[in-house]
Amino acid sequence: MTEITEIPSPFCGIGSDDLSIQVDGVQLKVTANGCAVNTPAFEQAVTDTQPSIAGQPASLAEAVAKAAQILRDTQQPVIGGCATDVNGMRALLAVADKTGAVVDNINFNVARRNLLALQDSGWMNTTLAELKNRCDVLLIVGTDLEAFAPRFFERYLWNPESMHLADTNNRQIIYLGKAPSANASTSPVGKKADVITCADADLPEVTAVLSALLRGKTLQATSVAGIEISALQTIVDQLKAAKYGVILWGAGALGFEQAELTVQSLCSIVKDINLQGTRCSGFPLGGKEGDQTANQVCGWTTGYPARVNFARGYPEYDPYLYDTQTMLNNGEADALVWVNAFNANALPPASDLPTIVIGRSGMSFAKQPDVFIPVGTPGIDHAGHAYRLDNVVAIRLKKLRDAGLPSTAEVLTAIEQAL
């Protein structure tokens, strides 16, 4: 039995890299700095290690050969999930290029809310270390931050020391929209967050008012979505008085139509504050199950984020047309490859198409796929790289054990070579 320390996690998105884990054969136990997201993700037991073809055990070579055979006969395969590390995505994109496949990340419909805003007007954002050392006013919009990342406050806001704040306890935390589910946002000395709630669906209107107030527009209404205009004016005043304000949102929580417009509205509020002479930055959440990794690697390989189609022999990007589920629904695909090395519960969508699953050990299927190849998890079974939510930092994942599982990259490269 050994204990490994300073372990980075690809699961929480916030780049926690201080975990200690006891390794006993292939069993892992988080002994320090675990959380409700990371601990179960690391401790999940290895079950199946053998590939299968239509539910029957097969060797890795047989499963790879079968997968290649399926893909050779296709016109428009779809590679969904795309939840893996950098090398896994590199190999995945090589397969897609060769087979003319669609590449579609599992979280793209959420990430799209940010990407559409980015591609239409851009943004001014910041990263975790700036937040940790500078942020004196944090506005959290529509998101239960501690449910997203249980250690966010501990690691990045209630740090005992910061370079540019006299006392991190004095940070102002403001929730707008969703209320927090627990008390992580209460500072160690007991200072509570301001919480101004409204329904998610009212956030477009509320952010529009915030934007209007910032630009000095006169409003006739005295309240919006049950919030007094004066309360929103207070937020504006706080942001304008801040040394380094941050507006944080989680696109995943903005579950209403055209949420990208709300993201865009938040981004333009940030820009306006900067134009009015105060520093302020945006901070979008994300980074779970390889979504930033998929977008980054697809970005430098194709020029586009991770929803592209190689059918014409070159990558084409469309944030709507190449949705895996849409393509399945419309009968536009003729094979499904599902890649998820992080989450055994993230199963492929129901489909009658020939299906190849390259997934974390422990997946259990209602209907056995044509090929299932269990793979190791990046950061547990093999080394690798994963991007944090702030998109700048790629963390170096460690190998913790040897369960005899191949990496996503090894499997996909073998398939590519067998094509």
Next chain:
Amino acid sequence: MLTKLTGGRVYDPASGIDGQIQDIYVQDGKIIDAPTDGRPVDQEYDLRGKVVMSGAIDMHTHIGGGKGNIARTLLPEDHRLDPVHRTQITRSGNGHAMPSTFVAGYRYAEMGYTACFEPAVLPINARQAHMEMGDTPIVDKGGYVMLGSDDFLLRMMTANKDQKAINDYVAWTLNASKGIGIKVVNAGGINAFKFNQRKLDLDEKNSHYDVTPRQILQTLATAVKELGVTHPLHVHGCNLGVPGNLETTLNTIQGIDGLPMHLTHIQFHSYGTEGDFKFSSGAAQIAEAINKNSNITADVGQILFGQTVTASGDNMRQHANHRFASPNKWVCMDIECDAGCGVVPFKYKDQNFVNALQWAIGLEIFLLVEDPWRIFLTTDHPNGAPFTSYPHLIRLLMDKSFRNDMLATIHPEAQKMSTLASIDREYTLNEIAIMTRAGAARIIGLKDRGALSAGNYADITVYTENPDRQAMFSKPDYVFKDGTLVVKDGEVVKVTWGTTHIVKPDYDISIEKDLKAYFDRYLTMKLGNFKISDDEISEDGRGSLTVHPLGGTVA
């Protein structure tokens, strides 16, 4: 395998060869002396009537790193205009302003380039830079690591730590980030922007740290020199793009007290305030200062007309310039108490007075700097123009009548404000070879590259002599990378993978004590997880590291 390149006209300034007819022999990836043992040549290329140079080296091109990927993501409409099909041997992708990594590697090789250096590797983003460069085929690569706005350095300087301690930190960072040089971008300015300073002059203090840009430049230039890093401190100056920044640049040159310093994309830092539009060329004064100060080198950062995207670490200046964004979308980021970035799409127009004069200023600088060993051909890709415009730029430098024809088409007021028409100089092939090969290898500190004498790696480009220099430099007949034929008739025929060039200066390991405490208290990563290991470069089976010696000399 013994390869013979027969009868080409060779331009190899590193060996003093200026257009002589020579045979070149290649074996095991390197150039060798003519064999005397009579063994047979396995393959011979008849290069009679051809021009032979070593592979070109782009010493400043943004090919890897987070801001480039933001630029790609920001502009899907730009990629759609330039799709690149896969072939039997090459991967698909997209091109134009900020091409995908595979396409960048192919296109560089297809222009005869065999090495590219990313000039703005943020230490915290170095993994990404190396991963992107790791997916850039054929060419060698390397990076200059950015310091100067990182809180750790500014804290050290404010605390009056001695130069030795700073040298240790600089050397540690170079090792941890796997770079070959040190870059400063708007010294201290990126940091000052986080404190809401919107401009920072050379002698203006950071509002929090008791430090000026001049002090940062002196400190880092001293560190680079004392560590023996061959590439001089690579400086993106203060006040980029500001009319009148000519004075800042001259002051920067004087203020470095004779230490080696490379001023990058100097075109953007050579502006006066004369004339009706309060914007004028400072090229003559800048060129004079370079001519007089042998410690100074520069690359131009030429602009060329058309759509591009600017991607810079200088978020202070990029934020100030966002109102020129075309299309109107832009990104600024503050990054990890380390640096920042700003991405602003630009469309340079020949009928816009400022853009037209920028174009002329860049060319004036090229033509007025006398020593081709100290000036380098860049567009600061993609900031002034995409690197694919280099053959056009070479023609502008080599062909006066073509240049004057182009000059006659730009904004008339800009023509009046430029001395370009009166400059007769035309670059020679030998000078082009210096600027893009021998000089670049020397200034970066590349051992055994950029030359065609025995012992050098066989990175060789062969062109057909053509008075239309744009056509000539667009489409080499052959490109050899480490002795392998990778391009024939301007198209990739074999995909290889280049090495990553680095330096490894020594440092006192005790610096890690301070750094560990700093990382644990303030940063978001453990020190051990920050350092890039060798296997991160090589574990994909394609990448490799080449360590270059210290203590080289600058031209």
